[in-house]
Amino acid sequence: MSVETEVRDAAVRARVAAAELATMTRRAKDGALRAMADALQAASAEALAANAVDLGRGRADGMAEALLDRLALSEQRITAMADGLRELAALPDPVGVVVRGDTLPNGLEVRQIRVPLGVVGIVYEARPNVTVDAAGITLKSGNAVLLRGSASAYESNRVLVAVLAEAAAKAGMPEHAIQLLPADRESVAQLMRARGLVDVIIPRGGAGLIEHVVTSSVVPVIETGVGNCHVYVDADADLEMAVVITLNAKTQRPSVCNAAETLLVHRRVADGFLPLVLPALDEAGVRLHADPETARAAELAGVETVPAVEADWATEYLSAELAVRVVESLDDAVAHIRRWGTGHTEAIVTGSQAAARRFAALVDSAAVMVNASTRFTDGAELGFGAEIGISTQKLHARGPMGLQELTSTKFVITGDGQVRG
């Protein structure tokens, strides 16, 4: 069977499953999630064996250590994935919530009710935990899912999806609620053409993958993840606090989208702040891409830097590197962010209420932090429970996407014979 047919057939089956899933009770879905967790742990030997095949091929192909680490499963990681499913079971169900309601003058009762989106396609890279997370979150929100993981994790994903799908079906969920697509390029292309069958595609991965899906898909897409995040240290900043926030935003976990990539410093505090922050960053192993003024301060402090070029302002390093620039004013910082940012997360450190208000109003990003680390743009940190990604677009969902963001709404309008006059 061609990949074209295979993906289309899977989408048709998912559509049928979605119609049934939409009417499942919370109790039934939560029972299935717990059964999936148990089945996953019971199948850990099988999953580890499959994962060993993926890892072996990865090593043979010269895959980088960091990627091999992301790809690797262990008993602990499988337990963590299973616990994630159990935590999902304990969260409130977004489906059926009445978003707004009214009784009209003519007696019609209007209810806008949360319903599942239907069929969700997720395209992601070599992390088997995404397979389990995504299957759980979409099931909890009443959606059927088409998982298109990376070829390098295919054996692991195949076993995980088989285990999860079987456990879900045994627990009363419709067959084909959870399906794995072939891992080749053509399957993404087919998924992107499946308008009318697939309600949304969520790409999770690098900027290249996201850009490809966003510009090629006729199925609606939610953009996630690219975060060229900024920390701006204002003229009125508490400089000690600014050092702590900068270090946390850059170094606590540099490989994630809410880590900071550029530090902007108001000229008025540059002389006081740069001699504090540059040695601290240097000591933490951060390579500094400095504008001329920062470079001078670094030299005085005995810290090595490389010159920042225009490309640095646009770069999401996702590693222990940081661009640093001195700006003339808050408005200059905002202009820099508007020019180079990706609309993910920007932080201001300031003691000025007026500056905080102005920065929050002018910066056009999913999240604005005032005196806090950029790292807080995260569903779990914000108390939203599970997260399927962080949206950097403005339609439908912006910022951390949890269960609620995987739903749509439906108006149910009830009367006793009302007609329009």
Add this chain to the structure above:
Amino acid sequence: MSVETEVRDAAVRARVAAAELATMTRRAKDGALRAMADALQAASAEALAANAVDLGRGRADGMAEALLDRLALSEQRITAMADGLRELAALPDPVGVVVRGDTLPNGLEVRQIRVPLGVVGIVYEARPNVTVDAAGITLKSGNAVLLRGSASAYESNRVLVAVLAEAAAKAGMPEHAIQLLPADRESVAQLMRARGLVDVIIPRGGAGLIEHVVTSSVVPVIETGVGNCHVYVDADADLEMAVVITLNAKTQRPSVCNAAETLLVHRRVADGFLPLVLPALDEAGVRLHADPETARAAELAGVETVPAVEADWATEYLSAELAVRVVESLDDAVAHIRRWGTGHTEAIVTGSQAAARRFAALVDSAAVMVNASTRFTDGAELGFGAEIGISTQKLHARGPMGLQELTSTKFVITGDGQVRG
């Protein structure tokens, strides 16, 4: 200047205007809307003169009477458009509303706040009132707008946009908040490529236009308007009520998207219901496309019909025509709707609570009516105020789209130095 450059320049100007518009106070925006209303009435002679040019060209080109009527302006219509702007000024501002808020265990204050989308592109057909409506709704919701009206209304639109834009600027709104794009094909193509400059495109018009934009645009799109709506008369229906609802849904205004196009009748009430409804529809001038069973009942009642073919189930007539089919059960009606519907509005007439619940749960449409006419899927009828269209997609907005649906949200998270551990 090429159309390519012209559209791109307009989008860049709109982006700049949008940044300013986002921070305008409600008072300033409402003042501008009232000034726009006054300016529109003051310029009515100029608008009517331009409209006469469009009408003359339309007549010379053999434009249909119905289209000429939609295109025509009059003193009354201009007053109605101005009053629409004044009503918008009186509505609540969606921008700045706190959608959710919390204080986290670590003391961080989280606020999710409504913000404008940014730049909205609207592609529509030959109705100059859409120009004024759309300019008003987008301004009220803090968005800059790129209006791409039909070539047949270009002279009218040119005058209307010039008057509105000048009045808005004089009242303190940013320049270029309201702009008209060239009316040729290439300008739509350019608009659809302006990802990063334009946040959303809303096509308003026929199915062909909407399909074209949806499948070609790399800018996110909100689908509006195609409504192949159904009325289902259940086994437990009050048949008199069913006649009244069917007539209203089909004939009260057949040219709009929430008018009914297919009537489904449960076999158990077909013998009682068809002899009531078919003559009533016939008398109202509705041409009936009947399945064999309906055709027999019609013959007995002395009502002429034409045979329904498969294409009829898929057709949005938008005129005094109706397809009629007898179904075996509620689930058959649902299956018919799933197969042929466009997800706009479906109505059930039933006295059974169980049937109403099941129909509302299984029908996957923006609106489900229980014992009420399909014609109620309308922003004004539901009390939402202004409406920019009716979304038939599941992402971002579903059903009537008002001011709130032209917004996104932003998280503003405030602390006193919090970092992640």
